[in-house]
Amino acid sequence: MRVLLQQDETANVFAKQMLDIGNNKIAVDTSTEFITLPTDxxxxxxxxxxxxQRNFPDIAQKFNNHNWLAERAILAAKNKDVEDLNATIQNFLPGQLVSFRSVDTVMNQDDVINYPTEFLNSLESTGLPPHNLQLKVGSVVNMLRNINQPFTMQWNKTACEKTDE
Known part of the structure; x- marks a missing residue:
C-alpha cells in the first residue's frame, strides 16, 4: 500500500523482492539450503x-518527529526479537521509564483459586502488551487492532451455503 501511495521506486523493488522470497522464487543453495539475498x-x-543506530540515527533528538519515524522500520520474525529491540530503543530515548501494569484480578472471585495473580501476570498473549509494559514519555505506540469498532460484522450463513447449480 505504501509503495502505491508514495510511488517510491526503491520501496517497489524491495516489495517485489519480499514477494519473490515469500513465493519461493529465489533459488535455494543446495549445500546450505539457504537463499542468497540480492546485493541491494x-x-x-x-x-x-x-x-x-543505522535505521534510527539521532533517535534521541528525532523521536518526536512522526514523519521521520514513519519512514523507518525494523522487521523481526519473532515477538521476542521485537520486544528486545523495543527495550533497546527505549534506552536511546531521554527520560525515565514508566511502568504500565495490566489489571491482575479475575471477574468472578470464585476463580481466584484457579487463576492466581502470578499466573495471570505471566501470560504473554500475541497481540496483547506484556503485563509490565515499560515506556518513556513520548514513546510511539502502534495500535495494531481496533478493539472498539463502530459496528459488528455478522456472518451471513445463507450467502456461504453450497448450492446445486
Missing amino acids: FCHITDSKVELI
Whole structure:
C-alpha cells in the first residue's frame, strides 16, 4: 500500500523482492539450503545496537518527529526479537521509564483459586502488551487492532451455503 501511495521506486523493488522470497522464487543453495539475498536487499550489521543506530540515527533528538519515524522500520520474525529491540530503543530515548501494569484480578472471585495473580501476570498473549509494559514519555505506540469498532460484522450463513447449480 505504501509503495502505491508514495510511488517510491526503491520501496517497489524491495516489495517485489519480499514477494519473490515469500513465493519461493529465489533459488535455494543446495549445500546450505539457504537463499542468497540480492546485493541491494539490505545492509548487514554486526549488532542490535548498530542496526538501531543505522535505521534510527539521532533517535534521541528525532523521536518526536512522526514523519521521520514513519519512514523507518525494523522487521523481526519473532515477538521476542521485537520486544528486545523495543527495550533497546527505549534506552536511546531521554527520560525515565514508566511502568504500565495490566489489571491482575479475575471477574468472578470464585476463580481466584484457579487463576492466581502470578499466573495471570505471566501470560504473554500475541497481540496483547506484556503485563509490565515499560515506556518513556513520548514513546510511539502502534495500535495494531481496533478493539472498539463502530459496528459488528455478522456472518451471513445463507450467502456461504453450497448450492446445486
